[in-house]
Amino acid sequence: MAIQILPPQLANQIAAGEVVERPASVVKELVENCLDAGATKVDIEIEKGGAKLIRIQDNGGGIDKADLPLALSRHATSKLHSLDDLETILSFGFRGEALASISSVSRLCLTSRTEQQSEAWMAYAEGSEMAVKIQPAAHPVGTTIEVADLFFNTPARRRFLKSDKTEFSHIDEWLKRMALVRPDIQLTLKHNGKQVRHYRPATRDDQFLQRLAQVAGRDFAEQAVQVECAHEGLHLSGYLQSPLQITAQDTHYFYVNGRLVRDRLVNHAVRQAFAELDEIEQPGYVLMLQLDPHQVDVNVHPAKLEVRFHQARYVHDFILQALTSALEQSALIKPGLSDNPYSEAPGADDAFYAPPKAAITSGDATAKMPGTRAEENPAGDAAGAWQHSGHERHEERQHPAAQRPSYTAAGAPSATALHSYGALLSTPGHVNESAQSIAPSPPLLDGAYWVVTHDADLLLLPVKAVASELQYRQIQAKLAQGLPSQPLLMPVALATQENWKQLLATHHERLQHLGFELNIRYQQLIIKKVPPYLRDTQLASLIHELLTWFEQDAQITDDALARWMATKSVQGFVSAPVVWQALHLLDDTAKTEIYKMAKALPWRDWLEQAT
Missing domain, CATH: 3.30.230.10 (Ribosomal Protein S5; domain 2)
Known part of the structure; x- marks a missing residue:
């Protein structure tokens, strides 16, 4: 059989098989177009689960009269112009297939007006004929799209539709997902003339929590x-x-x-x-x-x-x-x-x-x-949300003791738990390091320094420096026997250099001793296993740095490697409470060494100046 180009209407119906699965797919594509057009309000009306009618109106920028016929053509879009644009997509749509595919399996009417136009224009296309008719219309700035009799010309596809209730539930579920990611948009949904959903714009945290409660339920929003x-x-x-x-x-x-x-x-x-x-x-x-x-x-x-x-x-x-x-x-x-x-x-x-x-x-x-129970929330918003104001956060920074959280028991605690809990609440806002037991984590300054007292000194102790030192001690203790090796969920590949194959052969045993499994395949260096301390780092740049180091200095000491690995392991996020507790598991001599990293604050001079 000879090869031939498919007719446009057949190509569109084939594309519709992928894009238009059910009425919810139509709503998804059309609402995403509204958002790409800059709309802040989108109204959706559905009849009979979307099989009879889908009408979507927005207040976006609209479509110019000259562009209306192109809007219903395949591979016509305003969102991409070059191959480079395809690599940096931030819009919802970009293929230019949705409207053409939808119009090929329905009776589609698109009415739009831009701010520059004095009147609106309507484009109409029906099924496989694909003949677009343009005529004047009355419409505010924005766009309205009506999709009637979905799959009227493809009976087999129409028979696969479920009940009106089921199809509408798919539309409702998709709208919930959009309501969460675009809280700034007002969304309304009607079914058979009755309003079912109304998502008001949410520009503040408490308003977003109300929307989250609408979508995911009050329990999720209050406790998440x-x-x-x-x-x-x-x-x-x-x-x-x-x-x-x-x-x-x-x-x-x-x-x-x-x-x-x-x-x-x-x-x-x-x-x-x-x-x-x-x-x-x-x-x-x-x-x-x-x-x-x-x-x-x-x-x-x-x-x-x-x-x-x-x-x-x-x-x-x-x-x-x-x-x-x-x-x-x-x-x-x-x-x-x-x-x-x-x-x-x-x-x-x-x-x-x-x-x-x-x-x-x-x-x-x-x-x-995000919130507390309704009776604990004097604002009385729908999600029971509780948020700090900027002034309250400032007050907490000025008075560290005020940052101690209050807890309420979710179940009946034991007497021992109540005793410990009471001791915790009575702990001062600062920490006395002479205490023998593990103290609660002290206040953090700028998320990077603990404010602690040691004897009569007031100290700033850097969190990451302490984390690095603790990691170094742990690595150093295990390095003599060899570090554990942890496989990656997905191996990392990077372009190899000419001398890396020889480097891997020369330092194969030492790399294994350090917990690395590296090999070269098809001009790529494959990272399969790493020591657990480095799993959360950027392995591509880290391995490049390590091999360059081996190339420049073949006599690297184990101590230098341990220090290097410890430094790299704490370059990202560090959990201050976890590090604090690890610090207090050390003996007094080790803790004294680490406290030498702290910087003493001249609090006596401050007091004299204040008086």
């Missing part, structure tokens, strides 16, 4: 752990199910640069973060990842539901570290599994404690509890 972490071009924010909430949650939303995607690496990272909490099989989450668009490929799935990260392992480990740190800092880990020195060993009298109202911050990450 807020995640906020940034590191070297990656920024993760959102909410994670509280370990106190052990009931199953159907809230699993992950966004990359504002685009909702499905990603197995993210699910794996969330499950790992909750690995010690057996009660929760699949924790709920609403997570938003921002990164350089050059580092992610969104053009890998017809419906744009999947992405491909250029450094997938690094992204996975960053998410895992951020979530683990947020859970640790929210004081929600079950006693006996956490590092809390005041928790009892797990047993019949285990007690969970509600999270602190104050934000707990360390390094680059912040874990917050």
Whole structure:
């Protein structure tokens, strides 16, 4: 059979098979177009689950009359102009297929007006004929699209549609996902003339928590752990199910640069973060990842539901570290599994404690509890949200003792737990280092320095310097027998250099002794295993630095290597409470050595000047 070019209407219907799966797919594509057009208000009307009518109106920039016929043509878009644009996509749409595909399987009417036009214009196309008719119309600035009789000319596809209720539920679910990632947009949804959803614009934290409660439920919104972490071009924010909430949650939303995607690496990272909490099989989450668009490929799935990260392992480990740190800092880990020195060993009298109202911050990450119960919230907003004002945060910085969180028991604690809890509440805001027991973590200055007292001195002790020293001591102690080696979830590959093959052969045994497994294949250096201390680092640049060092100095001492690895291991986020507790497990001599890193503050001079 001879090869021939497909007719446009047939090509469009084939494309529609990928883009237009059901009415929810139509709503998704059209609403995303509204947002790309700069709309701040989107109204959606549905009849009979979307099979009879889908009408979407926005207040965006509109479409010029001259562009209306092109808007319904395949591969016509205003969002891409060159191959370079494809590598930095930040808009929802970019292929120019949606409107053409939708109009090929429905009766589509597009009415639009730009601010520069004195009147609106309407474009109409019906099914496979694809003949676009343009005529004047009355319409405010913005666009309205009506999709009637979906799949009227493809009966086989129409028979696959479910009941009106089921199809509408898919539309409602998709709108919930969009409501979370774009809280600034007002969204309304009507079904058969009745308003079902109304998402008001949310520009403040308390307003967003109301929207979160609408989408994910009040319990999730009130108890969820807020995640906020940034590191070297990656920024993760959102909410994670509280370990106190052990009931199953159907809230699993992950966004990359504002685009909702499905990603197995993210699910794996969330499950790992909750690995010690057996009660929760699949924790709920609403997570938003921002990164350089050059580092992610969104053009890998017809419906744009999947992405491909250029450094997938690094992204996975960053998410895992951020979530683990947020859970640790929210004081929600079950006693006996956490590092809390005041928790009892797990047993019949285990007690969970509600999270602190104050934000707990360390390094680059912040874990917050978004709300309290309604009776504890004088503002009385829908989500029961409690947030610090800027003035309150300033007051807390001036008075460190005010930062001590208050806890309420979620279950009946034992007498021993109550005694320990009372001792904790009575602890002063500063720490006396002469105490023999492990003291609670002292106040943090700028997230980087502990404010502590030692004898009669007031000290600033750098968190990362202490973490590096502790890591160095641990590595040094294990280096004689060889460091453990940990396989990566996904091997890292980088372009090799001419002399690296010889370097790997020369230093093969020593690299293995350090916990590295490296080999060269197809002009690439493959990193398969690393010591656990370096797992959360940027391995590509780190291995390059290590091999360059070996090339320049073949007689590197083990002590120098231990110091180098310790320094690299703490360049990212460091959990101050965990480091503090590790410091207090050392003997007095080691602690005295570490305290030499601190800088003494002339508090006596300050007092004299004040008086």
